[in-house]
Amino acid sequence: MDTKEILKFCLEKGLLLDKDLLTFFSEELDSDSFKIIIEKIKQATGQKIITKELFEENKERVESFFSGISKESREKLKIRLGLTIEISKEIEKRVQINEGSAKMKRAEKELEGVKILSMHCLPGKKFDVEDFVNFYRTRFNEMKRVIQEKPAMDNPISIDKLNGAKQGVSIIGMVFDKKTTKNKNILIEVEDLTGKIKILVNQGKEELFKKAEEIALDSVIGFKCSGNKDILFANEIIFPETSLLERKKSPNEEHAVFISDVHYGSKNFMKENFDRFIDFMNGNLGNSQEALKIKYLFIVGDLVTGIGNYPHQERDLAIKDLEDQFTGISEFLGKLRKDLKIIISPGNHEGVRLMEPQPLYDEKYAWALYDMDNVILTENPAMLNIGAEKDFSGFNVLLYHGFSFPFFVDNVPRLTKERAMNSPDKIMEYLLKHRHLAPTHGSAQYFPGLKDIHFIKDIPDIFVSGHTHKSAITYHNNILVISGSSWETLTPYQEKFGNTPDHCKVPLLNLKTREVKILDFE
Known part of the structure; x- marks a missing residue:
């Protein structure tokens, strides 16, 4: 300048x-x-x-x-x-x-009924090997504490305490390696802060073998075994997952809706369908009484389609400037009634870094969103609480766009066989089982920060994702699992990879009854 x-x-x-x-x-x-x-x-x-x-x-x-x-x-x-x-x-x-500034306050403010629970801090330094070592040590210790609290995990010992033959020994380890032997058994090598040990899972133990097939590299798992310091034989496998005791219900008749992958700026953006969605939200289409009870709108990544995200993307763009894309979608969202609280997290396309945690949108381009009084911008991943009041703790909502999903579909045989990119709820259940959004190194790009931002320390009531462009809803251990569809018709680039997206499906959750329905604007 x-x-x-x-x-x-x-x-x-x-x-x-x-x-x-x-x-x-x-x-x-x-x-x-x-x-x-x-x-x-x-x-x-x-x-x-x-x-x-x-x-x-x-x-x-x-x-x-x-x-x-x-x-x-x-x-x-x-x-x-x-x-x-x-x-x-x-x-x-x-x-x-x-x-x-006032704009930063508006981006990170807490609107009534919405509280951001996760705020990630990265050290201002270059990262080296020691940072990764400390990062994984921290992850191990945090997840070890979770597994130790499980009733099935009685008196675990460290690996260096293994000696002679033992019939009942419990250990907790991070999975260093996993392979199938020539006899079709699974051999898992785990490590803790004191050493390594190999654990054999016999294919004759059918249920146990299925559990072993599910184990992700670099995850932290509990094992009950027999054996000695040279090799252990698994009798039980304990994942770090947990269950909610109940499905909380709000004392108030309020609703929340969840969308993702709007891809505004694409030639394939489904404008007429999105207009109908806005009309519904404002009570001008369909069941107005139901629509006006909606208090929260979550948008979980890829709000705009961005620029330069894949080869020759410019051919698919109706708007070729990132700031213009953000300004345009802000005009759409500005049509929504002002009592609606809009929570937006980033994805792959909006011009933020891919390494997670992904930061808030760049104010230089997304200033129009920062200017909206009823919008809260978050990082990715993010944990929020909605609907809390004096005698009700509210709902914890975990948002993760889903960058790690394709990795696990490609590397977990069951997910590959079930074509889980078309059933993203299966991927999300898999990650909840590991209590981690990206358990294997390389499944997502990340900073080795002061804490593991992918570790699901606090169990959410609701877990929401996008990325796959497939609509899915299920419950896993009383956790509501939601995957968002797309507002962009099939592009040539997506078609090349065999994608079959769902369009304009909007899950609506009644926070009082916990009834979930799918609104279809296609």
């Missing part, structure tokens, strides 16, 4: 800018990013002179000031300013909820 343009903008806003900052901004930022940042600083501090000292005095706000620029530029700025910022959980919470 030209220094003259920077000075002109600051003059118009009644601001003075430090010379060093002027040089940095001119080298690192485009015009739109600079203007967003200056507005945030002005609104948050009220200062008219922007200097290095201003940042020293507002260290806890720096992340929110510069959330609109690339991570690389953000780190360069911190170095240039001489700032070393350690964002503790408390600081992170203040940054995400209480600080920043």
